[in-house]
Structures are given as structure tokens and as C-alpha cells.
Amino acid sequence: MAGLPPAVIELVHAGARALRDGQPQRAEPLLLRAGAQAPSHPEPLRYLAILQLHTRRAPMAMQTLQRALTLTPDDALLHCDLGTVQSACGDIDTALASWHRACKLEPAQPMPWFNLGRNLQQLGRTDEAIAALREAITHAPDMLPAKILLGDALVHAGRFDEAVSQYRDALRLQPACGDAWRGLSNIKTRALDTDDARMLETQLQRRDIADSDRVAIGHALGKLHEDQGRHADAHAAFIAANALQKRLTPWSRQAFEQFVARALTATEALPAPIDADLGRQVIFIVGQPRSGSTLFEQVLAAHPDVEGASELPYLGIVIQQESIRRGVAYPQWVPQATAADWHRLGRDYLARTARWRAHKPRFTDKLPENWKHAGILRAMLPGASVIETRRDPLETAWSCFKQQFYSQPHFGNDLGDIAAHIQGSERAMDVFRGRAPARIHLHRYEDLLADPESRIRALLDDCGLRFDPACLTSHEARRNVRTASAAQVRQPLRHDTARASAYGALLDPLRAALEQSR
Template sequence: MQNSLTSRRKLPASEIVPVLKKGVAAQQAGDFTRAEFHYQTVLRDHPKYPDALNMMGTIALEAKKPAIASGYFRKALKQMPRNPIFLFNMGCAQLAEKKPQIAIETLRKVTLMQPEHAKSWVTLGQAEAALGKHAEALAAFDQAVTLRPDDMRLAVERAEVLVNLGQMQDAADIFRAAIRADVETSRAMIGLSMAHKFKPDDPEPALMTGLLDSDQLTAKIRRGLRYAAGKALADQKNYDAAFTQFVTAKDETGEKFAIDTHREAFAKRKEIFTAPFLEARSNLGSPSERPIFVVGMPRSGTTLTEQILASHPQIAGAGELSNIRMLAGDLGFGDIDRTRFGRSLEKLTEGQARKLASRYLAVLKRHSASAQRVVDKMPHNYELLGLIAILFPRAQIIHCQRDAMDTCVSCFTQHFSETHGYNADLRTLGQYYRAYDDLMAHWHTVLPGRILDSRYEDMIADQEAASRRLIAWTGLEWDDACLSFQNTERMVKTPSRWQVRQPIYKTSVKKWQNYAEHLGPLKQALGSLAE
């Protein structure tokens, strides 16, 4: 006789759909544990049932586990390879995995199969934008808007793409329409702050500060709105009130940054990358001259520099690429065992170095197949200039510099991601800047003649002379298009997206003085660099 404790009834095929419906109802109610129970009840006895696999993938996607989600969607598509719902969900997961090129291929299949599905066009636009394909991104969003012309939420999302494209007035008009309609109001106000320089009589800054009193805002939205309000108040020259918003945003987040641990990591970097160490590995990497690395502190002029370079007909701008850090991660950079990175570099062979370099060059090719040079303007690549020098001994490196006080204050007033934890308070920010300055001095010592320093203030004082110096450094002939960089149509997704659409202006020099009475901790931390 079978043990009743171990026996169970197999779920009959006739009950699969009702069980799945219970799972969907639970998921819609936010009870993901219960939903997963129902889906797994089906998969326990019918492990290849595509709808159950798909729904498990959607739970993983909502839990921000896109790699797991992709696995479920892949299994579902194996059973039904042309199911547009499964394909769309797979495209969403691929985009969440930061694989926009693959996501584009998947989502294009969906738009061909279901051209009336607006969300597919929206997600395709997001994937195109992630690759910097601004024309394609806008075309996808335009198609979505055609399908849902009255959807103000979609219009707001499209306006955010317009901001990145530099079409500020069109974007501002949409954001203001959303504010008037009270649709996505907080998001529209945040978008408007990026697209518009507020005048003294503009009503939106007061609306923003008023909205901050609402208890309906999520922590994330509240933080974004505080930065937007701070920027808007600063536009209106209400600097004390603006600074209060920035400080409150930091305090509400409660972020802390382990500056001592960070300085130890920089010291270890200097121990690894000595002049003899780099000289012994000077012939390992790729001979390619295609990459141009623009590095420096955020808000030091890296976006402006890239925009000037990318205005040259033989130079393409790829934006901020994370690939150098990813390659470093493969070698142990960021590992708990801090010795692994150095040990991997010590054993690095020519074949390994060329393979790593080829992977990076393939990324540049996706951004432009024809340009002689491609700019990677990830500011924090300054931390990895030793690795860059090994992988690309003939690549140009441009280091953007700006007045230390201006740089730090500009950072402090920006809504950076959590990866910029050093931006949490003025004292830590100043200490971080000193560590950055010290590491750059080291790179200049061990890589003599490899790095061009480009000062923001020199660019402001004489744009043509500074621009000619940049182009000469790349080895290309001068082109007058570099003087009209604000007219170059390309996706810009950094906080400087507004500035690079304007001609050179001098109001950003010594801008820190607007907040002078609040900056004691920063000045103290910077020491002589604040002078």
C-alpha cells in the first residue's frame, strides 16, 4: 500500500488553466508568493507548459531578476517560438539585463507580428535609446504615440527621449501639458527641470516645492523632485532655498560612503601600476588607435568635450560605456580578494590582452562602423587608466579638469545614482576629490606623455584654441564643425544634456560662489585644492 504522506494527485490537464488564473489573480493583487505557488503547481507536473513558464518569468522580472526571467522566457519560447507575448517579455528581460542590441532584435520581431501593440514600440524605443540610436528611438516612440495619441504617460516618456536628443522646447511643451492635465505630474516636473531654464516668473518651482509636501510620493520620486526643485530655484537665483533642497535630498537618502576604504583601493592601484610594470606590458594590447578615452571627475566638462569631438565628421561619440570596468571585473577588479586584480595583470598574456581589447573594439563598432575614432566618455575610467594603457597603448586619453570647487558643487547639486556614493555630503565629496587628484597625478607620472589635460576654463575662455588642441591630440585634421558643437544631433543622456545644446557660456565659471556660505566643510576637505 502506497504511503499516503508521499502520494499526491497529479494535476490533470483540465485543471491547468484554472490554476494559472488563480496565479495571475494573485500576481495582479501583488501576492507574488501565492502566484509563484500556483505557477509552480502547474510546472511540477507539466514542466514544459509554456504559459506557466512565461508567468514565472514575469514574476522574476518584477523581482528585478532579469537573468532568471530570461531563462523562463527562453523555455517558453522553445515550446512556442512565435508567441508575441513571450517574445515581448523576453525583450523586456534582455533590456533589463543591459543587452539592448539583443533586445532590439527580439522586439523588432514583435512589432512585425503585432504592429498595433504600442508597448512593444515603447520598449523598442527604450532599447534603441540605450544604444544611442536616437533617430530610431524617436521613430519607435512616434509609432507608439500614433497608436495611443491620448496617452499622456506615453507622451511624457517620449518627451524624455526628446530631452536626450536636445529638442528641449518640444519636450518642455509636453511636460507642461502633463502638469496641466495632472498626469505623471512629479515625473513631468522632473523632466521639465531638465528641459527648461526657469525664469523668475515661472510658476513651476513653487508647484514643485508644494508637491514635496505630499505624502503620496515614493522615496525615489521625492528625491528626484527635490533635485528638480533645487535646480529650478537656482535658475531663479534663489540659491539658499535651492541648496536647502539639495541637502534635504541627501539627508533623506541617508547614504554613507566608506572614504577610507576607497582611498585604500586607490593606494593599491598605485602599488600595482608602477612605471616598470606598465613598461613591461606596453606591447601586449591592441595597436588600434580607434578609442578615445575622455576621463575626469563628473561635471568637469567630459560631456562638452565629447560633444566637440563628436562634431568632427570622423569621430563618433559612444557616451558613457561601462565596458572597460566590465573587462577589469573579469580580471578581478572589485573582487573581495583585492590581490586578484594585480595577480591577473601580472600573468596577463598577449593573447589574453588582445582578446579583451577585441571585445571592447566590438562594442565601439556597434556604435559606429565607419568613424576613425570613437569616444568613450565614462568619467570614472580615470580609475583604470593603467589597464587602458595596457590594452590600448596607442589610444588617446583626454583628462578633463575644472576648478575643484566648481566641480564638487556641481556634483553635489546633481541627482546622481547610488554608485556615486561619495556625493552624499560635502566633506566626503571633498575628500574623494583629493583622492581622485592624487591618482591622476600618479597616472601622469607612470604614463608620461599619454594623457592630455584639458581645462574647462580654457575651453570657456577660448573655445577654438582649446578645440583645436583636442582634435590635434586625436591625430585628425581640423574641421570647423567642431566650433558648432551645439548643432550636432546625437543622444546625450548625462546631466549636461542641456548645456551641450547651447553655445559656450561663461556663467558656469566660479558658480560655486552662489552657495559660498554653505561650503565650509567642502573647502576644509579640499584644502589647498580649493584655492
Template sequence: MSSINTPQTETQANANTSAQALGAIQQNIQQGNFAQAELDAKALLAKSTDQETRTMCWYLLAVGYRLQQSHESAIEALNTLLVITPEHSRAFQELGYNYRALKQGKQASIHFYKATKINPALLSAWQALLPIYQQANQSSATKLCQSQIKQLSALPKPILAATDLLYDGKITQADIMCRQYLQKNKHSITGLQLLADIALALKATSEAEFILETAVELAPEKPEVKYQLFKIYSKLGKFAKALALANTLTEQDPQNTFYQLAKATALVGVGDISAAITIYTDTVANGHTQANIYLLLGHAYKNQGDIKASVTAYQQAYSADPYCGDAYWSLANTKTYAFTTTEIDTMLSGTQQQDISVKDKIHLHFALGKAYEDQGANGSTSANKYKDAFTHYAIGNKLQRSTLAYSHESHRSFVKSQINAFTPELIRQLKDKGHSSAAPIFIVGLPRAGSTLLEQILASHSTVDGTMELHEIMGLAANLSKKQGNKPSYPFNLGSINNDYFARFGEKFINDTQVYRQGGTYFIDKMPNNYMHIGLIKLILPNAKIIDARRDPMACCFSGFKQLFGEGQEFSYSLTDIALYYKNYVTLMDHWQQLFPGEILLVNHEDIVANTDTQIRRMLDFCGLEFEQACIDFHKNKRAVKTPSAQQVRQPIYTSGLAQWKNFEPYLQELKDALNSDVA
């Protein structure tokens, strides 16, 4: 019987062929056979569409050109490479070598520095920068270089090599090399720290937490390990633990600005925003006027509801760094700020600067999108302004998408796994095994679907605490997903778990979230991605209330597309990806509705806007709450809000946002097609 190649094996075969061809090109360059290497590289470019292969081809061509002293050709090849892969550290390092050879010292230093920004483990780039800074008498830059060279040179070679691989995005190879080193050096703190970074890159945040907690136990005298663990706690939303660590660090080293800022971050996390603002303003008063500190201050003011003060802080950030993309995007993200002509011109200039990072350019494009959209809403040339706005949103999304590794297939597979695992039989088997508390109210939904508005309404009730997007359910799911030998992992392992554990899980959730509460009978967890785990939630907390925030598909998807999120939501940077994600969200929510009839309340944003009083009373009835006028007057609630909708929920409900997407309708055919397609 003849074998038939599946698409997967064909892909693997093509990858193997490309790897062999690249290996041969590299060998020819090493042996000085430059003409043959160039011919083979161009031949491979002509037939390959794989991004990684094409990137490597252009890189090898550039190296060959440089070794032949054809520096202009090398620079041209590297610029082509950077169009394909904008954050390629070694391409910037190669540009540095070529500009140095052309005696263009400033350009050389710019590109060597860019290389180190992307990959701080590039020892050779730091070494190339040092004499440039010394010759220019740049004392602070020289000290930084010397410090980095000393630190990197002191690392064991396998750890330096693995760190290099990690920063270059070769995470699997970095993981293998690091683990091999740790097998021989089990208590290496440096090795454990790197392993935690690798786990973080693999989105195994709970594993990174465990590794670093182990490292802290082994080396309690090393503050840098505690600081790394602090960042993990913050990422997981464990702000009480983060604050305890930050307090320890500031007690050990009161003059350390990083530790003071860490404490402020944790204080914001637990809701003590005034104390955080005091730390930020004291830090600025002590002469630390970097853009990132003003950004943190601005975010804290925004969370507190002081938009005027937040705007001032963001403007101070771009005064400190004129092309600080995050400052402009943060201004746009207040949703009420109107950019001046000067600010727009500066942003446009920033998008064209060669020495501006991709991250800054992404922020600038999103901010320009918002600036032109606002002009379109207020001016007579609206059609052109909306076209300009969409152009910048599209560029920003494309750039952001190029930095991510989102897979629609992975999300679809996850949804299918939840549907296949959570059957009526499983629910009957584990019914009422969880913790009896009725305190949690979960609000789930896609980003920009109106969940923050629903939270603000319910949190205005005297018996309900608004908290934040809590990470506890996601953390529990991650822990249950850990592979135990040949045993199935989450969600297929729930039927084999000791039934007593479900009540323990529920009790742990109640205890762990206590720190975010203010004494109310009920509290809200507004983590949008909890929709993935409603089955798990109902098993551990069968009496919890769940509200599904929905919005018109076109409005919801396009609103997500024009929002640059702080992290996560990787699906939102492509119109097709976001449409397919929306459809799979609906598929999974339909499954939960069938499994738990009457226990999940669907609230459409359009219904809230059209019949506010009726829908608010409907929500209160579902949650078993008495009517209170404060819920109608939710916009008067001064509680801290940490989502992009913070300013919007401090205003009465308005209808103008319902059809904003229609201003962009001529450019949204891809979104319409994906929403209407049979693909899911």
C-alpha cells in the first residue's frame, strides 16, 4: 500500500529540506564559497514562502556580503530581512558591523544598541558598543556597557547560549539547553532564573512561579530572585503576595528605585492607589524623570478616575521621550483626549524614524488611528479621516501580529476539548460537590463587549464589591493542565479527581480573593477569559452567578481590532482571527447554556443601552439583589477601574458608540466575510 503524505508531514518534510539547504549555504560561507552561497540563497528565496526560511536566507546573504566587504549590499539585504521580521536582533547587529566598516559611527551605535534592546544577551554587540561610547565620552552609557559585559561574561557558557536563544525566540532549544545544564548543576540559581524566564515565554506562568519560589528558598539572600518572583506574582494577579515581597525588598534596600516602583505596582494591584501615587511622585521628585515612571503615574491616576492628572503625566512621559509610543497610546486610551496637530505630526514623524522600536511604532500607529477617528467624528472631511484612521489601525495591528504566535487552530481545539470533556454525565457525577458560597459573580465576555459597564453597574450596589480581572480561575486551570505521566490532563481529568477536591478548590478561590474585597456580601470577578472555564467554575462553585456580556459581532470585533491591549488577546490583531474567535466564543457559550440552563444570564450591550432600567433590574433579579438607585447612577461610582473602558463607565449610558464601526464599513469586508463564513 502506498503511503499518502498528510499536510503535517509535508510541512515537516519542507522544513527539513529548507534546513538542509540553509545548512549548506552557511557551510559555503564558512568555507569562503560566497558565489555558490549567494546562488543557493537566492534560489531558496525564489521557491520558499516560509517566513523563518526567508529571514535566514537574507541574513546569510548579508553575512556573505559583509565578509566580501560589499557593505551596501549587506545593508540592503538586512533591511529586506527587517521588513519580514522587524525584531531580529542579529540583523541589527550585522547592520552595526557594516556601518562601523563604513565609518558611520553614529549609525553603527544606533544599530548595535537596537540589537541589545531586543536581545540583551548579545555579548558581541555590547562589546562593539563599548569603544564607541568611550570615544564619545558617554560616561553613563559606558558604565552600562561595562556592567552588561561583566555580567554576561560571568555567566556559564551554556546559560549564556540558552539566554541568547531565548531572546531570539528559539524557546524550545533554550529550554533543552537550560535543563541539560541544570541536570549537572541542580542548585544553580542562575539556571533556575533562566528556566523560569523560559517557562514564562511558554506561557507556563504557574511553573515559573514554582521554579522561582524554589530559587528563593535556596537563595533567600539574593534580592534579584525575589524581584523576579515579584514580577510573576504581579502577572498572576497575586498582588497580596507581590506586596509582601516588595515590602521585604524595600526594607532590604530602601534606596533601590526598582523596588520602590515594584511596591507601588503591588499597591495599585491591591487597590491602595493613593499610596502608589505617593511613591511615584516621590520618585519623580528625587530626580527619576524617565518616561516609564510618568507612564506608571498616569496609569495610577487613570485607575483612580483622575483623568486630568493622568493626561498631565502622559504628556510628561512624551516630554521625557518624544517618541514614547506608550505615552501617546495611553492618551488615546483615555477615550476622551483630543490630540493637537503638533502631537499628530510628532507621532507621524516617529513612525518613520529608523531608530524607533517596533513596540513604539505599534503604539504610535494605534494612537494615530484614534486621533484620525476622532477628527473624522468631528470634521467635515470625515470620510478621508476614517480612511486614514483605518490605515493606521491596520498597520499597528499588522506589526503587533508579527510579534505574536497566535494560532486560531489552537483556540478552536481548546473549545472542542471543553465541549467534549464537559458532558451532561460529568455534570451529574459532580453536581453539588463544590463549595457552597454564593458570593462570586463572574462576568465573562469578549474584550470590548461591555463587561466593564456591567461590572460598574453591579459594583454600585451596596452589597457587591467590584474587584478586578482576577487570575485565580485561570491559575487553577493551568495547574490542572499539568501533565502527570500518561494520565489525561485538564479538562479530561476532572472525572478522575477525588470529589472532595472540588469543594477545596472553591474554598481556596474564596480565600485567595478575600484580599480584593471590601466587606460586601458578594463580589465580582470580571476576568473575560473565564468563559473558557465556566464548566470548572460551576463544579467548584455551583452557586456562583455567571453573566455573559455580548455585543453585536461587527461592533465587538472591530472595537477589539482598534484596541491595543497591554497583554494577551493575541487573537485581536487580525480581522479574520478576531471573527473566528468570536464565533468559537459563541459556540462554547451555547454549550455552557445547554449544560447549565437558567444559570448563565446573557446580557446584550445593545439592550442595556436601549432599555437601561429594565436590563439593570433583570441583572439584579438574576443575582438575587434588591433594586438600588445607585445601580442606575453607576457613573457616579468613584471606584478604581483598570480596563480600557475606565473613563466610559464614569459617564451615563450613551448611544453614539453602538454604530461607530459603520464609519469604517468600506474597509471591513474581511471581517464580514469571516463572520459569515462556514469556517469556525
């Protein structure tokens, strides 16, 4: 804010404090006054744009930043914030260009590198993300979020020892950093030790840590107890962590059941597709989290014709944007959609995922919750293959309960909710499969473990792929895996993956819930 009068500096500081404290209505007039008193300085405009973005006015924030850039075209922070606004507007390619330019204009500024790395990681460009996040940490060694994201990216790249080092560095800065404990706990081939147990228990006794950190620490402690065979302690830790998360972000079982009923009704009759081959490039892998879907994707990604794209958000984004355009929530508008509408939406999805077909003709989209949209695919992407993965319900349910999910509210925080979700989604998929049996195929995790070659051949056949022996040694495939199973799928197939039986009668309430939901 060099060159600004002291009174204007105070206005900007006051506006920034109000925004930080969750008072945007108080912040806006302060920042507008600052801009009016210093119309030739970009910094009041930059803070105003941050406020406008924070209050969901991204197009207005874009205009504000463009005004600021006319004053100082080579301001790195302005280009950095412009990238954030462009990303919020859905223009990720332009946003990446803005962050790249900011990094070039001021290489020692950490935030452009951080934003660049974070978004490259979300796009699956893991190696580039690692390089950018290392730059951010070079210029800001105590930047905790950059250390966490770098650890996550290294996990996805299979560089587990380097990832552990990043998470440990984060814990040296902040021992109660839940994201660091979550990262360490998710590397399931690297067990936490007794010293970690003491530190976790010490952090849980503190009263000054955030609830989100307390949830993550509880999950990590539960995983540690399980690894040490202390199943009663593990059960208690998972129960406490999930109870807290459920209080923070309650999930509505009733709303879920109503959605399933509406989706089944709305998708019963769909128009014949304009192009029955549209979407042939796509292999959707859907089902419950923790049901083996990452393993099935790893097998397919070992095939020379298939790119493993991991969990892509684009099918849901296309549906959401169509709902916004129509002003009607999904799936209520489905009966009104014409064949031309579905063709348009299918082509939109394919355009958004084009980068995954740059080197190979087919790609996987392994977002489990895409089962919600499986009923419309016979109209929208009729050429796509859909693989539904299922695992023993008790193992699936307990594994979900032990996993801390980013997206909240989530059914995984309550055993009864998990049972209802398994029952509802499987019932829906049974109906969807009955309507499109040539495209929607059921594969079971335990069957793959019991007879790998036979089941892999069947999987490839269901996807219209020729057999390739590389799929039999999929753990050797070099690729980025952006899920909680990143470490496990890089190991040879194991037959001892069941964990629920060790808890004995402690899981009887879960067994009863699963039986009741049938």
C-alpha cells in the first residue's frame, strides 16, 4: 500500500478485518470509501474484488480487478487474484495463465505458486503441482497449507516417504494440524507409532483446537489403535470423531431417500439418443466409497488404451449447470429434456474431459457418487461403459465409517446412515442396470481377489477392451492416484483386506442396521 495516505490505509485495514471476521456488509462501504479517496491506487480495488468474490459476485470482482490492472498492469498479486476469480467463473485455463503470469512477474511471491499448484493438483497434473508447491514453500517455509497440499500431491504420485516428510514438517509447525494427521493416516502402508499415539492423545486433550482438527485427529488415533490390534479403543475413537462431525454437518437420510425415489421415476422413460455411440471413450466407475473402485480403476489404467483420470467432477458440474439454466433442481427437469438436450449435455461433458484423451482413446471417471446420474447416461452418453463396484456390505460400511471424507455433510458419519445409503444406491443401480444391461455392469471386489485373471478378463470385456497382460500386474502401473487408496493399489493383490470381523460384537449395531435396510 505504498503511497496511500494513512487514512486510506486504515480504511483498507478496517475493511480487511471486517471481511476476515465474517462481516462483509461492514467491510464493503469501508473499501468503497478507500477506493474513492485513492482512485489511482490498485490496492483498495484488489481488496474490494476479494470481498466481491467472497460474497459470490465473481463477474463484478472480475471488472474490479481489470480496473486495477489498468493502473498497474504488471502487479503480480492482481494477476494472482484475477486467476482466482477466473477459476470461480469456470474458466480454469485462463486462470492457470494468470497464475503463471503472476509467478513470472514476481517469482518470490508464494501465493501465485500456491494457487497454481493447488489447481494443477485438482486437474490431476500432479508433477506440475509438486513443482509449483515446492516453489511456494521455498519462498514461504512456514506456509502450512502448501506443505499439506504438497504432501497430498506426493502421495498421489506414489512418493510416500517424501509425503511423510511434508506432513511431519507441518506437524512441527502445528502439532494439532488435522490435515497433516489425516494425510499420515491415509498412507495405509506406513503405520503411525507409539510416539504418534501420545501426541494425538495430547492434542485431543487441548481445548483450543478447531473441531475440524479434532475430527481428523480422532480418525488418525482410531487408525493407529486398529493397526496395533486395540479394536475397542479404535472403535471408541471412530465413534467420537464421527459423532462430532455429524453434529457439525448433519446428513439428511430422508432427503436422500426422496432423491432416490425421484431419480428412479424421472429416468424411467428417456428419448432415444441422437448418437448411440456418443461417450464410447468413457468408462464410469461408480458405487460406494471404499468398495474397491480404485483397484478396478488401477486395473483398467494398466491397459495401454486407457487413461486413469481418477475422480472427475464434470458429470455433476454439467448436470448442476443445466439445473441452474433451467431454474429447476435435478432430477425434476429430466422428463422435459429432449434428445437434443441430452446430446448437448453429453458433448459438454466430453469437451470438459478432452485432456484425458490426449494420449489414449479411452479414460476412466471414477467418482463413486456418479451412480446418482447413471440413470440418465443411456440418453446423455449412451456409448459409455458403467462399472458398478460392490464389496461386502459390512466391510464397505465400516471402512466408510473409518474414513474422514472431505465433502460434508456426508452419510459416512453415522452407521445407520451408511446402511441406508448402501441400500438406496444399490437399489437404484439395480433398476438402472435393468434399463441398460448392455452398458451397466456389476463387479464385486471379493470376486476380483478370488479369481483375478478371470474377473479382469470379464471387466475388460464389459468395457469393450481387448485383454492385455499388463492388467494382471496393475500395481506396477506408473500413474497418479488421487484417492485415499493411493498406497494400497500400488501393492500386489491381497486376500486379507477384511477388517470388520476383528471388532466382533462391537459392530453388531452396524450388522443390525444393514439387515434392517434390506
